[in-house]
Amino acid sequence: MITDPELDAEWDTGGPAEAAEPLAAGERAAGTSRPWLWALGGVVVASAVWAGGLYFFGDRLAEPTLSYRATENLCEDFKARTLGGLAGDLHKKRPMNQESNHPAVYxxxxxxxxxxxxxxxxxxxxxxxxxxxxxxxxxxxxxxxxMANTGDVRREAVPDLGEDAVMIMSGSGQLQKLKVLDGGAVFTVEVWASTYAEKNDRPATDATAVQAAMIEDMRALISALEK
Incomplete structure (x- = not known):
């Protein structure tokens, strides 16, 4: 009967191969294993890892407790007063307002x-x-x-604003976006400016002043929607 070689023995290739002996019922060759047992073991281990992952991320997979209300008209809740001080009355032209009430995300x-x-x-x-x-x-x-629309971007953390906040700036500086995570909600304020020079009866400004105004108007929006 062919058996597994000893680890410290040499392979014997000189003699004729012996015929395999038939196994009796319920018997298996010593030193052999059943591949499906290894496969089953892998499934068990993978399941255990998956279950552990679900347990570890369970708080994030669960439905979040929303700390904010849905808005029927965001343009009424988003006053943008500080940004308006830089750009002029932002509500002078009729605002564009949209809502979407999906079962997963409002x-x-x-x-x-x-x-x-x-x-x-x-x-x-x-x-x-x-x-x-x-x-x-x-x-x-x-x-x-x-990346597709603005090329290289810079991302900087914004302290003391929600659970997490980041300011995103395009390489050209024309596009700036402030994102805030808090209470199961994601808030975004974005500013696009073709120029920061004086134009259309608005005074000249710069990217730093715009960022500060975005943060102030974001705080006001978060406060307005808080339950």
């Missing part, structure tokens, strides 16, 4: 600008209330469009 968006013609300073806000899964798991993942 979303609302608002777009503002201060001129009727070709806009040079556009402010938008978005609120996403996650009703099924905690959004913190994916908050740090940058949207593909950030």
């Amino acid at each position: 979303g609302a968006a608002c777009v503002l600008n201060n001129v009727d013609g070709m806009p040079d300073f556009i402010v938008s806000a978005q609120v996403d209330l996650h009703k099924k899964v905690d959004p913190s798991t994916e908050f740090e993942v940058p949207p593909l469009g950030e």
Whole structure:
């Protein structure tokens, strides 16, 4: 009968091969194993790891407790007063307002600008209330469009704002986005400016002043939607 060689023995290739002896019922060759047992063991281990992962991330997979209410008109709740001080009355032109009440995520968006013609300073806000899964798991993942539409971007953490907050700036400096995670919701305020020079009856400004205004208007929006 062919058996597994000893680890310290040499392979014997000189003699004829012996015929395999038939196994009696319920008997198996010594030193052999059944592949399906190894496969079953792998499944058990994988299941244990998966279960452990579910346990570890259980708090993030569970439905989050929402600390904020849905808005019927985000453009009414998003006043953008500080940004308006830089760009002029952002509610002078009729705002663009949209809502979407999906079973998993309630979303609302608002777009503002201060001129009727070709806009040079556009402010938008978005609120996403996650009703099924905690959004913190994916908050740090940058949207593909950030790189596709603006090229290289810089991301800087913003302290003392929600559970997590980040300021995203395009390489050109024309696009700036502030994202905040808090209480099962993701808030976004975005500013696009073709120029920071004086234009369309608005005074000259700079990217730093715009960022500070975005943070102040974000605080006001979060406070307005708090339950």
